[in-house]
Amino acid sequence: MTDHHPFDSIRIVMLRTWHPGNIGSALRAMKTMGFSRLILVAPNQFPHEDTVTMAAGADDLIDHVEVVNSLEEAIAGCNLVVGTSARSRSFPWPMLTSRECGEKLVAEAQGGEVALVFGQETSGMTNEELQLCHFHVSIDANPDYPVLNVASAVQILCYEIRQASLALESQPAEYTDPVPYPDTRQMEQFYDQLELALGDIHFIIRQHPGKVMTKLHRFFNRARPEQEELNILRGILSRIRQNAKVK
Amino acid sequence: MTDHHPFDSIRIVMLRTWHPGNIGSALRAMKTMGFSRLILVAPNQFPHEDTVTMAAGADDLIDHVEVVNSLEEAIAGCNLVVGTSARSRSFPWPMLTSRECGEKLVAEAQGGEVALVFGQETSGMTNEELQLCHFHVSIDANPDYPVLNVASAVQILCYEIRQASLALESQPAEYTDPVPYPDTRQMEQFYDQLELALGDIHFIIRQHPGKVMTKLHRFFNRARPEQEELNILRGILSRIRQNAKVK
Numbered sequence: 001m002t003d004h005h006p007f008d009s010i011r012i013v014m015l016r017t018w019h020p021g022n023i024g025s026a027l028r029a030m031k032t033m034g035f036s037r038l039i040l041v042a043p044n045q046f047p048h049e050d051t052v053t054m055a056a057g058a059d060d061l062i063d064h065v066e067v068v069n070s071l072e073e074a075i076a077g078c079n080l081v082v083g084t085s086a087r088s089r090s091f092p093w094p095m096l097t098s099r100e101c102g103e104k105l106v107a108e109a110q111g112g113e114v115a116l117v118f119g120q121e122t123s124g125m126t127n128e129e130l131q132l133c134h135f136h137v138s139i140d141a142n143p144d145y146p147v148l149n150v151a152s153a154v155q156i157l158c159y160e161i162r163q164a165s166l167a168l169e170s171q172p173a174e175y176t177d178p179v180p181y182p183d184t185r186q187m188e189q190f191y192d193q194l195e196l197a198l199g200d201i202h203f204i205i206r207q208h209p210g211k212v213m214t215k216l217h218r219f220f221n222r223a224r225p226e227q228e229e230l231n232i233l234r235g236i237l238s239r240i241r242q243n244a245k246v247k
Numbered sequence: 248m249t250d251h252h253p254f255d256s257i258r259i260v261m262l263r264t265w266h267p268g269n270i271g272s273a274l275r276a277m278k279t280m281g282f283s284r285l286i287l288v289a290p291n292q293f294p295h296e297d298t299v300t301m302a303a304g305a306d307d308l309i310d311h312v313e314v315v316n317s318l319e320e321a322i323a324g325c326n327l328v329v330g331t332s333a334r335s336r337s338f339p340w341p342m343l344t345s346r347e348c349g350e351k352l353v354a355e356a357q358g359g360e361v362a363l364v365f366g367q368e369t370s371g372m373t374n375e376e377l378q379l380c381h382f383h384v385s386i387d388a389n390p391d392y393p394v395l396n397v398a399s400a401v402q403i404l405c406y407e408i409r410q411a412s413l414a415l416e417s418q419p420a421e422y423t424d425p426v427p428y429p430d431t432r433q434m435e436q437f438y439d440q441l442e443l444a445l446g447d448i449h450f451i452i453r454q455h456p457g458k459v460m461t462k463l464h465r466f467f468n469r470a471r472p473e474q475e476e477l478n479i480l481r482g483i484l485s486r487i488r489q490n491a492k493v494k
Contacts, residue, residue: 029399034389057394092426092473099410139406140413142281147304152276152402155395159386159403163346166387203486215479223470232462239450240487 007035007161009109012154013074015129016120017043023065024054025151026118031058033158039066039074039115054151071117071129072184079112079181080105083125083133084153094135094222101137102160106168111178116157121150131217134224180227190234191217197237200244256356257408258284259401260321262376263367267292270312271301272398273365278305280405286313286321286362301398318364318376326359327352330372330380331400341382348384349407353415363404368397427474437481438464444484447491 012030017023017040027038038061040046046067052059068074075081082101085093096104101116108114117133119125130136139156141148148156182190195213199206204213225233259277264270264287274285285308287293293314299306315321322328329348332340343351348363355361364380366372377383386403388395395403429437442460446453451460472480 025396028394028396031392032388032395032399056396057392098406140409141279145278145304147275148279148402149272149275149303152279152399155399155402156406159345159406162387198483198486201483201486201490203483212479215476219470219472219476219479223466223472225466225470229462229466232459232466236445236448236450239445239448243448243491 007109007165008037009113010035010105010161011037011039011074011078011113011115012158013039013041013071013115013117014043014150015041015071015118015125016123017046017150018121019050020045020048021050021054022121022150023048024051024056024058024062025149026154027051027055027061027065028058029151029155030158031061033155033162035158035161036061036064037066038064039068041067041071041074042069043067071132075115075117075132075184077113077183077185078115079183080108080114080135081117081133081184082115082135082137083117083130084119084157085125085130085136085138093130093133096135096137098137098139098157098160099164101135101157102162102164103167104135105161106164108178108181111180112183116161118150118153131221134221181224182227182230186230187221190220190230190237193234193237193241194220197240197244200241254282254356254408254412255284256360257282257352258286258321258325258360258362259405260286260288260318260362260364261290261397262288262318262365262372263370264290264293264397265368266297267295268297268301269368269397270295271298271303271305271309272396273401274298274302274308274312275305276398276402277405278308280402280409282405282408283308283311285311286315288318288321289316290314318379322362322364322379324360325362327355327361327382328364328380329362329382329384330364330377331366331404332372332377332383332385340377340380343382343384345384345386345403345407346411348382348404349409349411351382352408353411363408365397365400428471429474429477433477434468437467437477437484440481440484440488441467444487444491447488 012035014023014026023043023046030038051062055062082096082105105114105116139148139153194216195209198204259282261273270293277285298309302309329343329352352361352363386395386400441463442456445451
């Protein structure tokens with residue numbers, strides 16, 4: 001495998017990291033698999049000497065780590081967002097196995113930016129954050145002790161991405177370009193337009209969108225419309241609004 | 248996967264471990280994947296408090312760790328021995344990829360004892376030790392920085408064994424989805440209602456719905472709305488139609 005520009009369009013995102021040492025361990029795990037882009041969302045402590053220590057020979061990546069305040073910022077411009085999650089019992093969402101996750105990220109990274117998101121060490125991801133993801137990935141583990149260190153989870157999932165990439169290289173001819181998907185900004189515009197349209201027809205009260213918008217957000221994020229489908233949906237919303245105004 | 252007697256016939260062997268913390272990290276990695284048998288060959292320090300710290304919730308395995316003086320003792324009674332080796336270019340030997348290693352160990356563990364051997368943190372395995380192995384396994388890594396922590400190597404290879412074991416079991420999913428979904432009749436009613444609403448607002452011409460309905464059909468079928476989500480969507484369509492008629 002050539003590592004000239006390894007996985008440049010795949011960003012690893014860590015949420016509210018508590019122990020700065022884990023950031024270093026994650027960077028080391030990433031670098032062994034050829035990854036270099038880490039974005040931290042509101043880390044407890046960064047920079048920190050424990051990060052440097054645990055990064056070992058991957059300490060050159062520390063200077064390139066980005067720090068932002070929210071998951072929304074971290075995934076800005078991404079066509080695909082996959083969040084790591086313990087097996088969802090109460091929170092049904094499209095699930096990927098760790099292997100499928102590798103294959104999907106490699107396939108979609110050909111045509112755009114993608115993100116793989118890791119939750120806080122103990123509390124994981126909030127429901128709001130989980131709903132920003134198109135898929136959740138769960139690493140199959142011992143049900144009596146499924147407690148993978150966050151750096152171990154980074155190691156396994158980056159390993160699977162690398163494996164999928166190797167498999168793809170060995171059979172490049174069979175690969176077909178993925179369908180274009182809208183990025184997060186376009187989806188936000190769609191949700192804004194949807195809320196305005198539902199206000200126009202008095203399906204929701206503008207000041208109190210309440211749970212309906214949350215549920216629609218969840219539905220359309222999970223549904224993951226393709227670019228062309230989003231265009232149709234936005235065309236419909238536009239017609240609804242024109243129609244309501246004519247009245 | 249049932250974890251009643253997980254991989255009892257697969258032993259993990261670590262050679263001349265230098266940092267006692269690595270023994271703990273390896274135990275934690277092993278336990279997350281359902282492994283419990285660790286044999287140490289001439290560890291530098293064991294037992295040690297760093298082992299306990301790094302083992303975290305896998306510290307119950309420490310009491311069961313065996314300590315021996317040589318690799319020969321560690322692999323006594325094994326039908327298959329696989330050694331991890333980073334640098335086998337100069338040492339021609341039957342090689343396995345990490346994935347093949349998982350498959351091979353699972354297959355042969357059905358009929359006897361097998362061992363997976365990890366070398367000393369920096370010096371790896373001696374030539375004599377490498378020659379005691381039937382196969383060598385190498386984890387594909389970034390050629391610029393292939394420096395996996397020994398616990399990370401344990402994590403990945405135990406993960407691959409678990410994945411191979413899951414594939415072997417390949418039982419039908421016992422997981423049942425608790426969320427109610429609409430049936431096909433309800434979906435057909437939804438599509439009828441959608442077509443009427445889009446006609447009402449002149450997004451489509453009633454007589455020639457053309458490709459738009461086909462594309463929306465495809466989108467919503469793929470999206471697979473839950474019952475509650477479909478109710479919201481139908482509520483919106485109902486409002487659109489009322490609104491259009493009032494005009």
